[in-house]
């Protein structure tokens with residue numbers, strides 16, 4: 001019996017979305033992150049690191065965050081999934097004793113209404129992020145993304161985008177010993193400091209996603225309420241080209257891409273029916 005047209009169309013769109021998501025994660029992996037958590041789990045307490053570098057730095061879903069919510073590519077149903085945090089006590093804890101001499105922090109962020117100011121997104125700490133912390137992405141009290149790093153002095157740079165609720169952003173922060181800091185939002189450089197940084201703080205033993213942290217400048221920051229996806233930590237400075245490429249790949253497929261993928265899927269369907 002022939003499938004109803006609408007069902008075939010839905011299946012082809014799902015196939016297209018899946019194919020696009022596959023392009024995204026393959027591209028990130030090719031850039032050799034140390035940690036890459038897709039946050040695709042649908043149950044359990046382990047957030048699996050799929051980046052081979054340094055072994056598996058698996059994360060722990062702490063206090064039962066909501067798994068399986070819609071992730072990137074954005075705006076496409078049946079695409080990738082993500083984790084939703086409640087803004088009070090839920091985090092993802094990633095134990096990793098390696099203290100990098102350079103870093104790039106990359107994540108997709110969608111804030112709940114009421115969580116667009118004064119929130120922590122990712123921070124490196126020794127366990128008490130209100131005591132000692134660095135290598136941080138957060139949202140300021142006035143609603144901009146901010147990168148904070150400790151090298152013996154407090155260093156921070158602040159983006160220009162004002163975070164809107166229920167809106168996806170691709171946020172990347174980079175830093176390197178003896179160099180500068182760069183903050184990108186949706187593939188574009190929004191803030192930069194040429195440095196030079198001294199030695200990046202080496203006292204950390206873990207990363208926390210969506211956690212509160214101390215102030216350092218204008219905080220303190222509270223737990224993030226909203227959705228996080230595709231978190232990657234690199235031990236080097238990503239190029240502006242790589243960052244822009246990741247952003248483009250995380251967007252919904254272009255209509256032309258969808259059509260091509262759907263046609264490919266249709267061909268597959270026909271071949272299967274002939275078999």
Ligand SMILES: [Ca+2]
Pocket residue numbers: 038039040071072080081082229230
């Ligand atoms: Ca995901």
Ligand SMILES: [Ca+2]
Pocket residue numbers: 033034035036049050051052053054055056057
């Ligand atoms: Ca790894």
